[in-house]
Amino acid sequence: MKKAILYINQFFAGIGGEDKADYTPEIRAELVGPAMLLNQLLDAEVTHTIICGDNYMGSNEEEAVKTILGFLADIEFDIFIAGPAFQAGRYGNACGVIGKAVKEKFNVPVVSSMNPENPGVDMFKKDIYIFPGGKSAAKMRTDMKQIAEFANKILRGERLGSASDEGYYVRGIRHMVWREDEQPASERAMAMLLKKLKGEEFVSELPIPKIDRVPVAAPVADLSKATIALVTSGGIVPVDNPDRIQSASATRWGRYNIEGVDKLGNREEGQFKTIHAGYDPAAADTNPNRVVPLDALRAYEKEGRIGKIHEYFYTTVGTGTTEAEAARMGKEMVEYLHNEGVDAVILTST
Numbered sequence: 001m002k003k004a005i006l007y008i009n010q011f012f013a014g015i016g017g018e019d020k021a022d023y024t025p026e027i028r029a030e031l032v033g034p035a036m037l038l039n040q041l042l043d044a045e046v047t048h049t050i051i052c053g054d055n056y057m058g059s060n061e062e063e064a065v066k067t068i069l070g071f072l073a074d075i076e077f078d079i080f081i082a083g084p085a086f087q088a089g090r091y092g093n094a095c096g097v098i099g100k101a102v103k104e105k106f107n108v109p110v111v112s113s114m115n116p117e118n119p120g121v122d123m124f125k126k127d128i129y130i131f132p133g134g135k136s137a138a139k140m141r142t143d144m145k146q147i148a149e150f151a152n153k154i155l156r157g158e159r160l161g162s163a164s165d166e167g168y169y170v171r172g173i174r175h176m177v178w179r180e181d182e183q184p185a186s187e188r189a190m191a192m193l194l195k196k197l198k199g200e201e202f203v204s205e206l207p208i209p210k211i212d213r214v215p216v217a218a219p220v221a222d223l224s225k226a227t228i229a230l231v232t233s234g235g236i237v238p239v240d241n242p243d244r245i246q247s248a249s250a251t252r253w254g255r256y257n258i259e260g261v262d263k264l265g266n267r268e269e270g271q272f273k274t275i276h277a278g279y280d281p282a283a284a285d286t287n288p289n290r291v292v293p294l295d296a297l298r299a300y301e302k303e304g305r306i307g308k309i310h311e312y313f314y315t316t317v318g319t320g321t322t323e324a325e326a327a328r329m330g331k332e333m334v335e336y337l338h339n340e341g342v343d344a345v346i347l348t349s350t
Helices: 035-041 054-059 061-072 089-106 119-124 137-155 185-197 282-286 294-303 323-339
Strands: 003-009 026-028 045-052 079-086 110-114 129-132 227-232 236-238 254-257 272-274 308-315 344-348
Touching: 003 035, 003 089, 026 061, 035 045, 035 137, 045 054, 045 061, 045 089, 054 061, 054 089, 061 089, 079 089, 079 137, 089 110, 089 119, 110 119, 110 137, 119 129, 129 137, 227 294, 236 254, 236 308, 272 282, 294 308, 308 323
Parallel strands: 003 045, 003 079, 079 110, 110 129, 227 308, 227 344
Antiparallel strands: 026 045, 236 272, 254 308
């Protein structure tokens, strides 16, 4: 009988929520949480469940992946399932990271499911099969059934269709195929053009991705009289991280008073550090002004190049954060900035 392995996070393993998000990788030779449902739906035996905390994977990715691949080194399995991850950004990132690593290391198919808003979709849809999923665990049975049906086709060795045929996210992988109707491209193109001219519906063979476009703001008339604010997605926070901003897939942000401060003190001085899990923190921890350039802006303020620096700087983490969460946090920050008379923002990343 074919064999499968399921990857889940600490929450779906019943270990805990945010308080257990740093849970280190573990493998159990048993059905844990969603593995029981998967085992009922799959034409294979789910022999093991792998568990890892979302924060642990986000903050210790290399070590987590190495540990999990070590677990699998002496285990025979035919397919690897990750999730479903729903709209949980950190969980989606973790499923994608370990799914890609398992596929590359053991050359087995990997299938997952994520909500369209999950950042893991765009990050890993080229590497593993990812199906559109619900926003929450309320859709567990529906999402797992979709995963299992596709996984069963793979296990049975059936011919797999395109993304549009099977329902998984388009992977951006194009294959040369012989059409059964043998209609040449020139005729297909003309047929689409005629439908377009007639206002009829047609499906392009080269879909164009939709891109949000934000209107460019008018320039500041006189910087010497303007109030400038510093905003960053680089994760610079006080060393105790009072707002508990997540290191990846953030849903929280903070604003911290810098009135009368010429530069941000570093981690060794017990003042500011980065909690961002997407880049090496050494340079930012040594000098947080590399990410939030307060020192340089103070010099401009003293020279009269700008009117003043806003009393607070605003911060969150960008890596893995969904577009929906980023938009929400941005709107919340803008409300403060607008009400407090800020004329322009310097937005820094990593």
